[in-house]
Amino acid sequence: xxxxxxxxxxxxxxxxxxxxxxxxxxxxxxxxxxxxxxxxxxxxxxxxxxxxxxxxxxxxxxxxxxxxxxxxxxxxxxxxxxxxxxxxxxxxxxxxxxxxxxxxxxxxxxxxxxxxxxxxxxxxxxxxxxxxxxxxxxxxxxxxxxxxxxxxxxxxxxxxxxxxxxxxxxxxxxxxxxxxxxxxxxxxxxxxxxxxxxxxxxxxxxxxxxxxxxxxxxxxxxxxxxxxxxxxxxxxxxxxxxxxxxxxxxxxxxxxxxxx
Amino acid sequence: xxxxxxxxxxxxxxxxxxxxxxxxxxxxxxxxxxxxxxxxxxxxxxxxxxxxxxxxxxxxxxxxxxxxxxxxxxxxxxxxxxxxxxxxxxxxxxxxxxxxxxxxxxxxxxxxxxxxxxxxxxxxxxxxxxxxxxxxxxxxxxxxxxxxxxxxxxxxxxxxxxxxxxxxxxxxxxxxxxxxxxxxxxxxxxxxxxxxxxxxxxxxxxxxxxxxxxxxxxxxxxxxxxxxxxxxxxxxxxxxxxxxxxxxxxxxxxxxxxxxxxxxxxxxxxxxxxxxxxxxxxxxxxxxxxxxxxxxxxxxxxxxxxxxxxxxxxxxxxxxxxxxxxxxxxxxxxxxxxxxxxxxxxxxxxxxxxxxxxxxxxxxxxxxxxxxxxxxxxxxxxxxxxxxxxxxxxxxxxxxxxxxxxxxxxxxxxxxxxxxxxxxxxxxxxxxxxxxxxxxxxxxxxxxxxxxxxxxxxxxxxxxxxxxxxxxxxxxxxxxxxxxxxxxxxxxxxxxxxxxxxxxxxxxxxxxxxxxxxxxxxxxxxxxxxxxxxxxxxxxxxxxxxxxxxxxxxxxxxxxxxxxxxxxxxxxxxxxxxxxxxxxxxxxxxxxxxxxxxxxxxxxxxxxxxxxxxxxxxxxxxxxxxxxxxxxxxxxxxxxxxxxxxxxxxxxx
Numbered sequence: 032x033x034x035x036x037x038x039x040x041x042x043x044x045x046x047x048x049x050x051x052x053x054x055x056x057x058x059x060x061x062x063x064x065x066x067x068x069x070x071x072x073x074x075x076x077x078x079x080x081x082x083x084x085x086x087x088x089x090x091x092x093x094x095x096x097x098x099x100x101x102x103x104x105x106x107x108x109x110x111x112x113x114x115x116x117x118x119x120x121x122x123x124x125x126x127x128x129x130x131x132x133x134x135x136x137x138x139x140x141x142x143x144x145x146x147x148x149x150x151x152x153x154x155x156x157x158x159x160x161x162x163x164x165x166x167x168x169x170x171x172x173x174x175x176x177x178x179x180x181x182x183x184x185x186x187x188x189x190x191x192x193x194x195x196x197x198x199x200x201x202x203x204x205x206x207x208x209x210x211x212x213x214x215x216x217x218x219x220x221x222x223x224x225x226x227x228x229x230x231x232x233x234x235x236x237x238x239x240x241x242x243x244x245x246x247x248x249x250x251x252x253x254x255x256x257x258x259x260x261x262x263x264x265x266x267x268x269x270x271x272x273x274x275x276x277x278x279x280x281x282x283x284x285x286x287x288x289x290x291x
Numbered sequence: 292x293x294x295x296x297x298x299x300x301x302x303x304x305x306x307x308x309x310x311x312x313x314x315x316x317x318x319x320x321x322x323x324x325x326x327x328x329x330x331x332x333x334x335x336x337x338x339x340x341x342x343x344x345x346x347x348x349x350x351x352x353x354x355x356x357x358x359x360x361x362x363x364x365x366x367x368x369x370x371x372x373x374x375x376x377x378x379x380x381x382x383x384x385x386x387x388x389x390x391x392x393x394x395x396x397x398x399x400x401x402x403x404x405x406x407x408x409x410x411x412x413x414x415x416x417x418x419x420x421x422x423x424x425x426x427x428x429x430x431x432x433x434x435x436x437x438x439x440x441x442x443x444x445x446x447x448x449x450x451x452x453x454x455x456x457x458x459x460x461x462x463x464x465x466x467x468x469x470x471x472x473x474x475x476x477x478x479x480x481x482x483x484x485x486x487x488x489x490x491x492x493x494x495x496x497x498x499x500x501x502x503x504x505x506x507x508x509x510x511x512x513x514x515x516x517x518x519x520x521x522x523x524x525x526x527x528x529x530x531x532x533x534x535x536x537x538x539x540x541x542x543x544x545x546x547x548x549x550x551x552x553x554x555x556x557x558x559x560x561x562x563x564x565x566x567x568x569x570x571x572x573x574x575x576x577x578x579x580x581x582x583x584x585x586x587x588x589x590x591x592x593x594x595x596x597x598x599x600x601x602x603x604x605x606x607x608x609x610x611x612x613x614x615x616x617x618x619x620x621x622x623x624x625x626x627x628x629x630x631x632x633x634x635x636x637x638x639x640x641x642x643x644x645x646x647x648x649x650x651x652x653x654x655x656x657x658x659x660x661x662x663x664x665x666x667x668x669x670x671x672x673x674x675x676x677x678x679x680x681x682x683x684x685x686x687x688x689x690x691x692x693x694x695x696x697x698x699x700x701x702x703x704x705x706x707x708x709x710x711x712x713x714x715x716x717x718x719x720x721x722x723x724x725x726x727x728x729x730x731x732x733x734x735x736x737x738x739x740x741x742x743x744x745x746x747x748x749x750x751x752x753x754x755x756x757x758x759x760x761x762x763x764x765x766x767x768x769x770x771x772x773x774x775x776x777x778x779x780x781x782x783x784x785x786x787x788x789x790x791x792x793x794x795x796x797x798x799x800x801x802x803x804x805x806x807x808x809x810x811x812x813x814x815x816x817x818x819x820x821x822x823x824x825x826x827x828x829x830x831x832x833x834x835x836x837x838x839x840x841x842x843x844x845x846x847x848x849x850x851x852x853x854x855x856x857x858x859x860x861x862x863x864x865x866x867x868x869x870x871x872x873x874x875x876x877x878x879x880x881x882x883x884x885x886x887x888x889x890x891x892x893x894x895x896x897x898x899x900x901x902x903x904x905x906x907x908x909x910x911x912x913x914x915x916x917x918x919x920x921x922x923x924x925x926x927x928x929x930x931x932x933x934x935x936x937x938x939x940x941x942x943x944x
Contacts, residue, residue: 069900100859102901127856132828132866161792163829168793189794 059084063092066109067099074101075108082112090116098124103133110136114143122149129155137162138170145174153180160186169197176201176232188213191221191229199225203232208244215251224259227252231263234279235270245279253286261290306491308444309460309478313496316530320495324473324485325525327494328514332471335379336511337698340396343652343661343669344375344382344693345685346564354685355382355399356669358661358696361683365399373563375693378418380449384693385413391425393452403452408443415466415561417474419509422488423449424474426464444476446491458491465557468507468514475507475514475525477557483507483516483525497529506554506561511657511698512576517553522574524582537582541589541602543572546729551591564651564691569594573655586675588639590660593730594649596719597660599639599677638737640677641715644668647724652692658700663692671701676709713741717749720763721756728760735763739770747771747779751786754801768804775811783808784820791829802830806837815847822853832866835873843880851885855892863901871906878910 058080065077078096081089090113097109110128113121125147128140141159144152159171160183168190175183187202188210202210206229214226230248233239249267252260264283271280314320341358353371355364373385381402382394389407394400407413411427418424429441442464445457465477467486474486478496480503485495497504502518509515514525521540523529528537543551551572560567573590577583587602644650644664652663659680660672667685672678680701716734719727735753738746753759753767783805791798802824809817821838824830830838842850858877861867867874878896881889896902897910 067899071901098859099895099899100862100901102863103865105901127826127860130826130828132861133864137828161794163791163793186794193794 059086059088059092062089063096066092066096066101066105071102071105074105078105078108078112082115087118090118090121094118094121094124097128103131103136106131106133106136107139110139110143114146117143117146117148119148122147122151126151126155129159134164134166137164137167141167141170141174145178153178153182156180157183157186160190165195165197168195172198172201176204179205181205181207184210191225192217194221196222196225199228200232203229204236206233206239211244211248211251218251218255223255223257227255227257227259227263231259231266234263234267242277242279245277246282249279249282249286253282261287306456306458307461308458308486308491308493309462309464309476309484311462313484313493315482315496315498317495318527318530321485321497321525321530322527324494325514325527327473327487328471333511333513336470336509338377338695339379341656341696341699342377342694343663343696344377344384345652345663345667345669345687345689346371346375346384346691346693347667348688348690353382353384353394353399354687356683356685358669358671358681358699358701361681363685364397367394367399373413373416374561374691376416376418376423377693377695378420378423378449380418380421381423383416383418383423383449385416389413391416391423391447391452393423393447393449402450405447405452405454408445408457411443413562414442414464415557417467417469418449419469420471420488421449422446422455422469424467424469424488426467426476444474444486444491446488456491458486463558465505465507466555466561467557468509470509470514475509475516477504477507477516480504480558497525499523505556505558506552507557508554510575512578515554515576519550519552522553524576539582539584541572541574541584541600543589543591544598544600544733546570546593546733549593549729551593568651568653568691569649571650571653573597573653573660575655575657585655585657588674590655590674592650592653592662594724594727595644595647595664595722596727596730597642597650597662597672597677598730598733599641599674601637601639638712638740640710640712641719641734641737642672642677642679642710643715643719643722644670645682647722651689652694654694654696656694656696656699658698659696661694661696661699663689663694665689673701673707673709676707678704678707678709680704680707713738713745713749716741717753720753720767721758723758725760728762731760731763732766735766735770739767739774744776744778744782747774747776747782750774751779751782754804755786768801768807771804772807772811774808777812777814780809780812780814780816780820784816787820787824790823791827798829799824803834803837806834806841810837810841810844813844813846815845815849817841817845818847818850822850825853825857832870832873836876839873839876839880843876843883846884848884851881851889854880855885855889858896859892862896862899862906863903865903868903868905871903871909874903874906875909875913878906 062077062081066074068074078093081093093109093113097106101109106128125140125144128136129144131137131140141156144155156171156175159167162168172187184205184207187198190198191202214229218226230252234245234248252263264287268280268283271277343356343358345354345356347354350368351370352366352368354366357364370387371384372387375382375384381396384392386392389410391405391407393402395402407427409429411429414426414428416423416425424444424446427443429443442460443457444460444464444467446455447453448455462479467474467476469488472488474488476484476486478484482496482498483504484493486493502520504516505518507516515522516525517523521538524537526537528535549570551570553572555561555567571592573592575585577585584602589600591598591600646666648664648666648668650662651665654661660674662670665688667687667689669683669685671680673680716738719734720731722731738749750767750771754771787799787802787805789797789799806821809821821841825838842854854877858874862874878893881893893910897907
């Protein structure tokens with residue numbers, strides 16, 4: 032290829048690339064205007080689109096719209112979109128929305144804040160465990176469980192005793208020996224399925240132990256009839272490395288064998 | 292025994308008295324009648340041995356309790372079916388059936404029994420000098436209270452029970468009282484007859500056109516009579532009318548349907564102990580000033596409470612002029628139904644009986660208040676302070692008590708302490724007995740008038756008390772708000788540190804009230820107290836306007852950014868669609884306290900398509916902002932969200 036042809040080819044290539052880049056920049060501006068259109072449906076779609084785009088401009092457009100306030104449905108879309116960008120600078124704003132009066136907005140904000148790299152996230156989630164709305168509490172519980180916020184243990188126990196069954200799995204994800212004891216005391220006071228779920232999560236954790244403690248939990252599961260305890264035992268057995276010998280695992284196998 | 296009917300009466304020798312034709316309001320007759328009562332005889336009313344006679348139930352009986360020695364003198368069994376009266380000659384009461392009994396003072400031993408004349412229904416008993424007197428309705432006559440009902444007045448020798456004389460009446464008569472040889476007899480609801488106790492001859496008669504005359508009372512300071520509204524003194528001026536009489540009208544609070552009476556109704560309430568004994572107005576007259584209450588105080592006994600109310604400067608000193616009741620001389624009911632607080636009478640002290648017992652017997656002796664409780668407690672109170680001078684617990688159920696203690700002045704007690712008014716009123720307000728609700732309202736109103744931190748603390752504590760009846764909360768709330776006590780702000784702040792917690796089941800109580808109180812104070816201290824509640828999603832919608840009013844009244848610019856955030860966040864929230872008041876107040880605050888950026892923000896809110904319609908309309912119609920159809924520039928750069936610390940709940944670390 033001659034130098035002229037090469038230069039032409041590069042030029043065409045660059046022109047093509049610029050042609051692709053120019054529509055994306057224009058889209059952010061257009062979508063930004065749609066966020067402020069006053070039409071919730073249009074704004075929601077625009078938010079979703081901005082959420083899937085890369086770059087600071089898109090994130091900034093979303094943050095700006097949230098800062099100016101929006102109807103709850105639009106606010107939820109904005110939060111979900113921001114969560115995909117997860118800019119740490121949005122922490123203060125999202126924290127504000129974690130305390131929004133609308134019960135549909137708060138869980139969306141909690142999910143968003145959990146994606147931000149900020150040292151204040153755990154405190155916000157713990158605060159939300161005290162929310163009057165069960166949806167917010169459930170979201171916060173799930174997030175503290177995934178994030179292994181051990182400080183949440185006593186709160187989760189309290190919520191479980193108050194009837195919030197959805198905290199059983201998160202409790203199992205953060206529990207210590209304290210929970211093992213407290214759960215045993217709750218047998219009969221709260222549904223067996225919840226206790227079984229919590230125990231099951233505890234057993235599956237590689238950091239939970241020692242084995243004598245696991246044995247006690249397996250024994251407790253053995254006393255709980257029903258599918259939830261069986262599932263917990265099965266999952267536990269499957270989680271133990273095959274070459275590892277544990278008394279707790281053997282006991283679990285015996286219990287399952289008796290149930291067959 | 293005489294049978295019913297006038298002829299038979301005549302045949303039995305009963306004179307007919309109290310004729311309608313008897314001349315009334317004759318000054319000379321009254322003066323002559325009164326001249327029979329010497330000062331010595333009035334002084335002799337002082338009980339030589341102050342006693343309380345407790346009528347017991349389960350078992351039925353009578354107990355004589357010595358107030359000076361503070362011990363039971365004697366106890367006898369058997370039914371007591373009337374009030375108990377005493378004189379130096381004995382103790383007298385109706386036993387079962389129609390038998391009047393005379394007992395020895397020292398031992399309670401029965402001295403004599405007397406079958407009530409014609410076995411009639413007892414109206415009342417009194418005793419003075421050598422005689423005991425009783426009034427009775429004749430059996431078979433018309434029912435109580437109707438004109439024409441026949442009754443008898445009978446005099447017995449006190450030591451033997453032998454009948455001395457008896458008088459028939461063609462009109463209704465009430466329970467008499469007596470001093471020396473003078474009988475004072477209520478007659479036909481409108482008159483007072485003065486009768487010679489030695490022979491039953493009527494000496495003089497007073498009639499009132501201003502009000503019904505329903506009771507009489509004899510004390511060491513004189514003879515008094517009256518109706519529902521006032522107290523008349525029986526003196527030389529008693530025959531004059533319309534303001535000429537010696538008259539007092541202490542404004543007794545109207546506790547709903549149970550208005551404490553100045554005297555026991557001689558026609559309906561004097562025969563036996565009843566509910567009338569549980570609500571009384573207790574009083575005594577000042578020495579040397581017949582138209583002035585002792586210490587310018589009237590005591591209201593209401594079931595288990597006693598309130599001391601001062602007449603104070605409103606008491607006029609000239610005799611013959613109505614006291615505290617400018618319209619009393621024409622009989623108008625100016626104060627009959629208005630609550631106590633409207634009269635502005637200061638509450639001097641309040642006292643409640645221990646052990647949730649009602650007062651079943653009471654009197655003002657001139658030197659003390661003596662109260663008898665339904666569980667057999669006998670209390671002597673210092674009338675000046677309400678301090679309990681003595682308290683004896685007999686531990687028996689009591690249905691009524693006769694108190695023979697005129698002139699009793701207890702020895703001073705070094706241990707008697709005056710009740711703390713704030714504590715007593717708080718205790719009354721918290722009483723769960725629903726019969727006593729009127730006294731609770733009365734107490735709440737007066738507690739609100741007591742200045743100082745102890746009363747404020749008590750009111751704040753009552754605000755948070757869920758056990759109080761609903762009707763009381765608005766009164767207490769109003770008392771807190773109207774106090775305008777800047778020193779109370781830390782108290783409000785402390786009360787509002789309680790935050791909503793699902794886990795610990797707590798929530799801030801009375802936020803609405805404290806916000807109003809802080810708004811009334813117009814203090815910047817309100818800002819840090821209320822901002823967390825503005826930002827808290829658990830704060831009730833109804834409290835938000837009060838919070839914003841308080842923030843606006845505080846006039847502190849530190850509220851501007853958080854309120855900006857609030858307005859932006861909720862300007863398009865459907866929860867506020869029908870209650871935009873708080874958003875409007877937020878906008879007003881920003882305009883008042885903010886600068887150009889805040890005006891721009893409000894302008895944006897007023898013109899943005901997402902903003903709630905009602906809010907937009909209000910902001911534009913109020914000319915707070917001008918309509919601006921242009922697409923708003925993003926004011927977000929000028930209005931960054933406040934770095935507000937979100938509410939921290941219990942349990943969160």
